[in-house]
Amino acid sequence: MFDQLLMAFVALATIENVVAMFLGTLIGILIGALPGLTTTIGLALLIPLSFGLSPLVALGLMAGLYNGSMYGGAIPAILLNIPGTPSAIATTFDGYPMARKGRAAEALRIACYSSAIGALVSALALLLLAPPLSLVTLAFGPAEYFWVAAFGLVSISVLLGSDPIKGLISATLGLLIASVGMDTLTGRMRFTFGNLELADGVNIVVVLIGLFALPRVLRMAEEAIKTGVSRDELRLSGSRLNGRALVSLVPTWLRSSAIGIAVGILPGAGGNIAAFLSYNEAKRAARDPESFGTGNPRGVAAAETGNSSDNAASLIPTLTLGVPGNAIAALIMGGLLVHGLQPGPALFRDNGVIVYGFMLQMLITSVILVGLGGLIATRLFAQVLRTPQVLLAPMIVALMFLGLFTVSNSSFQLYLMIGFGLLGYTMERLSFPLPPMILGVILGSMAEQNLRMSLMISRGDWSYLLASPISKLIAILILVVLFVPVRRAFRKKMAMEKGS
Amino acid sequence: MMRLIRSVTTPDVIAALALVGLSAWALYYVSGLSARAAMFPRLAAGLLLALSVAYLIRELFRASRVEPQPFFHHAPRFVIALVLVVTYAVAFPKIGFLTATIVFVPLFATAIGMRRPWLSAASGIAFTAAVYVVFVVLLNRRLPPERIIELWRDF
Amino acid sequence: MTRMTGLLASASVLLAGTAAFAQSDYPSRQIELMVGFSAGGALDLLARQAQPFLQKYLDGADIVVVNVPGAGGAVMNQRLANATPDGYTLGLLSMPGVVTVLFGTDAEYTIDDFEYSGTFTFEPHSIMVGANTPYQTGAELLDAARAAPGTVTIGGAGIGSAAHLALKSLELAAGVEFNFIPSQGAAEMVNQVLGGHIDGGVTTISASYTHHQEGQARVLGVLASQRVGLTPDIPTFAEYGAAVEWGALRGIAAPAGTPQEIMDRITEAVRLTMDDPEFQEIAARNQMVLDFRDGAAFRASVEEVYLTLETMWADDPWID
Structure with missing residues (x-):
């Protein structure tokens, strides 16, 4: 392995490969930062291009784009409260409050470092532990996935906000949206009204961009602010981030990296789930959980480390087994197939230089991210905010629509996005929290499919759900998660009663 | 009577009524599906119905006490x-x-109150050019064809 | 009524006139080749790999691949059926996908809404089982399913998909019953087979064969009348007494009414592409099973599958 690693390293040391990694990272930050363009869309745009490139150059662009976009998504999340990618939703929770308190520069810098660290740890896991971790992937079947989805759904409770009824309504609406489309287990269409374009369900990009970006645009139009953000508010230098503040983030970084990698190796889950879970765990572990959501740097660090440490880890099943776990991994597998490289154990044997080269690219681009994100890109993109909002709003609309249209070539998807925009606007005006809905959409179908698939495999025997040790473990974790807040509330009550 | 009606038709009450209607309709819709296909959406719609009824009742009681907030900032x-x-x-x-x-881009900006037409027009051109460079020149993507160029060619 | 038909007749004369005018200098502008799946998928790769060759053999025409994903390709099929039949909107059809969605779903086109051109690949479906399952041959698998109906779990893309109907045809031909586990797609199924959560799965031979070579799973047989050239070690189920021909036939189609001359030119371009050694080499690297059939043969296969499914549906509809 190490000689192959060395050879891969040498192969990467050409000017075009280095340029590809820098360019890929920069494009990634750009794509992530533009609301409407996501990692998936960016990679889909790259695939046709990569036909004409040598494999390592094409993969370098992809690795850079993947890592870069995970950080890029944090930029509008912090500055505008619009997550640039689905994975950056959790970054808005504390990032935007920080920006409103004039700590935008600090939040961006934390997001950048956290993304880079997450991506770096994840790439190391990919390089060193890929074969053993791929066995973990295989151990997860429908029953185990059902429990993973249930765990995610239970963690919605942390995101409910101040009004639990509205939070729960938001989540159940998400579950209902998740059931739109063809039910693959019976072949029946549900809530499609004879429209084939709803057969695959509602695309998560449509829901996300509709819910988060369009209401913000309409709000900008209503406020009609003719100036941009002033230079003072956007001062990026002189942030109060010092060594001690960074050291205090280390536990969050470690915890979130572990969560991100764990989520990453499970097919079906993605950066968004990793970010939510690591945010929840950071909040749960904190001594001051109530400060989360009001601009706690650890919230930003947890979300950004979580979504980036999912990156390289999610490629473990793809590269080792040839089984892509999510849309992004499937696109990267497509990028390998373009060059006639079939992922799987044979790839390591026959094309070791390329596989290890790609793993190293995931590692190197995470380091590049610190330089590019910290120095150039952040300054550059923050300037976007100095554009008068009345001009920025139509540009965001144009990018939202263009991004969706280049991958779907469908007007219907644009109208659907506007529909979700109006829903998001209404929910925002009536103080319904949006994140529970997104989680409902993502996890609802995962829970349903896997539950019913398990019951089909066991021919109706419910005990199959708890047959494996992994299932039991996750089910116990769910009980713990449900029990802890109850106990905390109980203790508080006891203490209060004692006090009075 | 009119005052009573006006005082309970807050945005929250209307939203709650809409949610009750939506979940009731969804429950009716899934009754046409087979039991296996209907299980999960029925669960979601049932939960939504229960929650939105609770929401409606709460808002009805609160509506008479709280001054309703305007829904739009600037309709x-x-x-x-x-x-x-x-x-x-x-x-x-x-x-x-x-x-x-x-x-x-310039039309939107002007319509909501931008008073500097040259800046708006210039922004529109610069933005469109940037999109063209990134998507068409760099990423080699096909954008929807420009009807105006075809018309010009046919002419 | 007569006026209506008269109008229609004159309109069709007019259309024929413009078509005749158009085909003399075909292709004179950009040709859209639609693909019913997202970038990076098997069909998208095929389209993008064939595109430069088609351009070359259509006198340097400008061909652009357009992804119209959704409903297993049906969104694209429907759009193709409704497109202007002038030879500038083409689609890469995947059979039996183009036929299967006509049963029990919302698809509104028919198989007569297309003109069929040349095909690129025919990839038979195959049955794979996990490396730790007791089944060493197709015969053993069929025997087990026959002995205890509905206990052997076989996964594959959802109900009504090509994979599901492939298994259904095998069940009918062999007189056995499996427990079909519908998954979100072939990748999820492979994961479940490799992890031992289900016994086996059904997917095209190019998707299953790599796992067979790696020893992660065993491909027991293909649903074809003869062994596939690229995988000579894999028997056919016909050898086990279950004669089923089922696979993914991928070729170019155009909206019905596209002038025959244009269709012939496209078919010729596909044939020349298939004869091109450079294209053959690319296909071999991607384990594509090349199979050129002309428009008439493509149409015949589509009609045959349609009739088979019509009978199967009438007998036992798989979507209620």
Whole structure:
């Protein structure tokens, strides 16, 4: 392995490969930062291009784009409260409050470092532990996935906000949206009204961009602010981030990296789930959980480390087994197939230089991210905010629509996005929290499919759900998660009663 | 009587009624599906119905006590922005992305109160050019064809 | 009524006139080749790999691949059926996908809405089982399913998909019953087979064969009348007494009414592409099973599958 690693390293040391990694990272930050363009869309745009490139150059662009976009998504999340990618939703929770308190520069810098660290740890896991971790992937079947989805759904409770009824309504609406489309287990269409374009369900990009970006645009139009953000508010230098503040983030970084990698190796889950879970765990572990959501740097660090440490880890099943776990991994597998490289154990044997080269690219681009994100890109993109909002709003609309249209070539998807925009606007005006809905959409179908698939495999025997040790473990974790807040509330009550 | 009606028709009450209607309709809809296909959506719709009834009751009691908040910040500008966004979504696949965008950006800005026409127009052109460079030149993507160029060629 | 037909007749004369005018200098502008799946998928790769060759053999025409994903390709099929039949909107059809969605779903086109051109690949479906399952041959698998109906779990893309109907045809031909586990797609199924959560799965031979070579799973047989050239070690189920021909036939189609001359030119371009050694080499690297059939043969296969499914549906509809 190490000689192959060395050879891969040498192969990467050409000017075009280095340029590809820098360019890929920069494009990634750009794509992530533009609301409407996501990692998936960016990679889909790259695939046709990569036909004409040598494999390592094409993969370098992809690795850079993947890592870069995970950080890029944090930029509008912090500055505008619009997550640039689905994975950056959790970054808005504390990032935007920080920006409103004039700590935008600090939040961006934390997001950048956290993304880079997450991506770096994840790439190391990919390089060193890929074969053993791929066995973990295989151990997860429908029953185990059902429990993973249930765990995610239970963690919605942390995101409910101040009004639990509205939070729960938001989540159940998400579950209902998740059931739109063809039910693959019976072949029946549900809530499609004879429209084939709803057969695959509602695309998560449509829901996300509709819910988060369009209401913000309409709000900008209503406020009609003719100036941009002033230079003072956007001062990026002189942030109060010092060594001690960074050291205090280390536990969050470690915890979130572990969560991100764990989520990453499970097919079906993605950066968004990793970010939510690591945010929840950071909040749960904190001594001051109530400060989360009001601009706690650890919230930003947890979300950004979580979504980036999912990156390289999610490629473990793809590269080792040839089984892509999510849309992004499937696109990267497509990028390998373009060059006639079939992922799987044979790839390591026959094309070791390329596989290890790609793993190293995931590692190197995470380091590049610190330089590019910290120095150039952040300054550059923050300037976007100095554009008068009345001009920025139509540009965001144009990018939202263009991004969706280049991958779907469908007007219907644009109208659907506007529909979700109006829903998001209404929910925002009536103080319904949006994140529970997104989680409902993502996890609802995962829970349903896997539950019913398990019951089909066991021919109706419910005990199959708890047959494996992994299932039991996750089910116990769910009980713990449900029990802890109850106990905390109980203790508080006891203490209060004692006090009075 | 009129005052009573007005006092309970807060945005929250209307939303709650809409949610009750939606979940009731969804429950009716899934009754036409087979039991296995209906299980999960029925669960979601049932939960939603229970929650929205609770929401409705709470808001009805609260409505008489709380002064209703206006729903829009600025209704006219909201309507203008929405109409323009919808028009743009309908138009650009038909007349071409670049043509539509170069008009849409300054039009939107001006319609909601931008008073510097040259700056708006220049921004529209610069933005469209940037999109063209990134998507067409760098990424080699096909954008919806520009009707105006075809018309010009036919002419 | 007569006026209506008269109008229609004159309109069709007019259309024929413009078509005749158009085909003399075909292709004179950009040709859209639609693909019913997202970028990076098997069909998208095929389209993008064939595109430069088609351009070359259509006198340097400008061909652009357009992804119209959704409903297993049906969104694209429907759009193709409704497109202007002038030879500038083409689609890369995947059979039996183009036929299967006509049963029990919302698809509104028919198989007569297309003109068929040349095909690129025919990839038979195959049955794979996990490396730790007791089944060493197709015969053993069929025997087990026959002995205890509905206990052997076989996964594959959802109900009504090509994979599901492939298994259904095998069940009918062999007189056995499996427990079909519908998954979100072939990748999820492979994961479940490799992890031992289900016994086996059904997917095209190019998707299953790599796992067979790696020893992660065993491909027991293909649903074809003869062994596939690229995988000579894999028997056919016909050898086990279950004669089923089922696979993914991928070729170019155009909206019905596209002038025959244009269709012939496209078919010729596909044939020349298939004869091109450079294209053959690319296909071999991607384990594509090349199979050129002309428009008439493509149409015949589509009609045959349609009739088979019609009978199967009438007998036992798989979507209620």
